[in-house]
Amino acid sequence: MTDMTRPAHDLTGLDAIRHDYLRMTRQRQLYTGVLILVFIVLMVAGFDTADSRNAGGFWEGLNQIFDFPADVISEAIEKAANLPGHIMGALPALIETINIAAVATLIGCGFGTLFAVLGTRGLALWPALIPVFRRITDILRAIPEVVIALVLIFVMGGGPVPAMVAIALHTAGAMGKLFSEVNENVDLRPVEGLASVGANWSLRIWLGVFPQVLPNYLSYGLMRLEVNIRASAILGFVGAGGIGYELRNAMTFGQGRFDEAAAIFIVLFVTIVVVDQISSAVRHKLTHGGQ
Amino acid sequence: MLQVENVTRVFGQKRAVDNLSFSVDGPQFVGIIGRSGAGKSTFLRMMNRLTDATSGRILVDGRDILALKGAEARGWQSHCAMIFQQFNLVPRLDVASNVMHGVLNRRSTLRTMFNVWSREDILRALDILDRLGIAEQAPKRAEALSGGQQQRVAIARALMQDPQIILADEPIASLDPMNAQIVMDTLKRINVEDGRMVIANLHTLDTARQYCDRVIGMRDGRMVFDGTPAQLTTDVAREIYGADDSFNEAATSTSINRPDDSAAVAALREAASLA
Numbered sequence: 250m251t252d253m254t255r256p257a258h259d260l261t262g263l264d265a266i267r268h269d270y271l272r273m274t275r276q277r278q279l280y281t282g283v284l285i286l287v288f289i290v291l292m293v294a295g296f297d298t299a300d301s302r303n304a305g306g307f308w309e310g311l312n313q314i315f316d317f318p319a320d321v322i323s324e325a326i327e328k329a330a331n332l333p334g335h336i337m338g339a340l341p342a343l344i345e346t347i348n349i350a351a352v353a354t355l356i357g358c359g360f361g362t363l364f365a366v367l368g369t370r371g372l373a374l375w376p377a378l379i380p381v382f383r384r385i386t387d388i389l390r391a392i393p394e395v396v397i398a399l400v401l402i403f404v405m406g407g408g409p410v411p412a413m414v415a416i417a418l419h420t421a422g423a424m425g426k427l428f429s430e431v432n433e434n435v436d437l438r439p440v441e442g443l444a445s446v447g448a449n450w451s452l453r454i455w456l457g458v459f460p461q462v463l464p465n466y467l468s469y470g471l472m473r474l475e476v477n478i479r480a481s482a483i484l485g486f487v488g489a490g491g492i493g494y495e496l497r498n499a500m501t502f503g504q505g506r507f508d509e510a511a512a513i514f515i516v517l518f519v520t521i522v523v524v525d526q527i528s529s530a531v532r533h534k535l536t537h538g539g540q
Numbered sequence: 541m542l543q544v545e546n547v548t549r550v551f552g553q554k555r556a557v558d559n560l561s562f563s564v565d566g567p568q569f570v571g572i573i574g575r576s577g578a579g580k581s582t583f584l585r586m587m588n589r590l591t592d593a594t595s596g597r598i599l600v601d602g603r604d605i606l607a608l609k610g611a612e613a614r615g616w617q618s619h620c621a622m623i624f625q626q627f628n629l630v631p632r633l634d635v636a637s638n639v640m641h642g643v644l645n646r647r648s649t650l651r652t653m654f655n656v657w658s659r660e661d662i663l664r665a666l667d668i669l670d671r672l673g674i675a676e677q678a679p680k681r682a683e684a685l686s687g688g689q690q691q692r693v694a695i696a697r698a699l700m701q702d703p704q705i706i707l708a709d710e711p712i713a714s715l716d717p718m719n720a721q722i723v724m725d726t727l728k729r730i731n732v733e734d735g736r737m738v739i740a741n742l743h744t745l746d747t748a749r750q751y752c753d754r755v756i757g758m759r760d761g762r763m764v765f766d767g768t769p770a771q772l773t774t775d776v777a778r779e780i781y782g783a784d785d786s787f788n789e790a791a792t793s794t795s796i797n798r799p800d801d802s803a804a805v806a807a808l809r810e811a812a813s814l815a
Binding site: 271 | 655
């Protein structure tokens with residue numbers, strides 16, 4: 250600063266402020282330093298524990314990480330001519346997988362929306378029951394999809410329906426949590442405005458809340474679809490059908506059918522990319538659609 | 541010192557700023573007035589390089605700042621302070637840290653990330669806050685301050701930058717009359733005492749008349765008036781705002797003083813005769 254003209258009488262005041270602020274920054278820097286130190290110690294200690302418990306050890310195994318991908322890729326390149334055929338062959342299974350994911354996402358998001366609205370302070374129909382709905386979503390989130398699917402497959406037999414139910418339950422729990430967080434940031438003024446003209450609870454939510462949260466809901470929902478396609482592929486490993494089943498067969502046969510595994514990986518990758526592209530285009534349109 | 545040459549910005553079909561040209565010599569207090577959407581903000585944002593211009597040049601001491609890219613553009617930004625209507629401070633950081641952000645372009649990124657500032661920077665920030673009369677707020681979070689205080693923190697951040705030019709985009713539009721006067725007085729003081737050029741978008745005529753050395757009127761992206769506050773008559777104001785005879789600036793005056801200066805009285809009389 251060029252000139253710092255200051256009346257003389259408050260110099261003592263400024264000196265006190267300077268002293269206090271400098272002391273505060275020193276203290277903060279000390280805390281930051283301690284935190285970074287704790288973080289590093291935890292990282293090193295945690296890694297050490299994991300490494301010592303591991304059967305093979307991290308460092309010895311490190312150079313073998315790429316062995317499997319290398320095998321798959323080299324075999325796929327060797328038999329590149331077979332790839333288009335394998336890709337076409339995987340398509341029906343892929344459609345089944347996507348179907349499972351799509352239905353599960355729709356049903357799960359529907360129930361998730363309900364749980365979210367009933368479990369958000371300020372919006373809930375029965376405020377006393379908020380903890381109940383919150384715990385329900387917690388439980389649904391806590392049980393892994395594979396566990397639900399295995400139980401259902403045991404009860405109902407293999408096939409896409411148990412997988413769909415398993416994914417839908419998990420999705421309802423996860424979306425209930427995410428949607429209720431979106432709901433918490435909602436502007437309550439339109440809701441109050443609707444209440445002032447005598448709207449009931451469902452109309453207040455439908456007209457006052459949903460228009461605000463729908464773009465966010467949809468964007469989370471589309472992202473969940475991506476996650477669910479992966480989950481539905483994994484459930485194929487435990488007998489739920491779809492592309493996961495084909496992938497397991499190709500991988501457990503080992504050398505000789507890796508070209509088929511590679512084709513399935515390609516199909517899965519392309520599917521995820523396509524879903525991502527579509528969902529980001531839709532999201533962009535939703536958030537900037539006005540202009 | 542500052543030459544604006546045929547600066548244009550097109551958004552889609554709309555020419556937000558249309559062929560704007562003017563030059564300023566020396567550290568004047570320049571006010572830009574005009575109704576919403578006239579292109580005032582877009583112009584200031586182009587000067588600060590927050591928005592890119594479609595065409596034209598802005599020369600500052602002979603250097604075209606619109607042509608700067610990357611680190612050079614950020615270097616220019618660090619020497620051309622901007623004050624926003626909504627203050628644009630980091631609400632959860634303390635006031636002094638917000639002020640020190642004024643020099644972050646000249647400090648190491650890693651140190652700034654972890655909020656490690658040198659003793660000189662801290663003392664300078666506190667001196668600036670003291671000069672603006674809010675040193676005792678230094679350790680508080682920015683969000684804990686009132687609007688007027690936050691705007692003074694924003695001015696302190698601008699001073700920390702030690703800029704040649706201070707841009708102020710509707711600096712008092714969200715403040716009550718009392719705080720508005722404090723903030724405008726502060727900007728004027730910086731302009732006079734430090735010799736820094738101030739370009740401020742203003743939305744009230746009485747403020748423009750009271751504080752500015754020069755007033756530029758914009759309408760639909762074009763400059764429609766460039767003159768002294770004295771030349772800014774009610775007729776000219778109607779032209780700038782595209783208003784008819786019912787336009788009466790005394791009705792929206794935000795001055796804390798009673799409207800007793802001649803222009804406002806004239807406007808009131810005119811309004812009375814129309815009624």
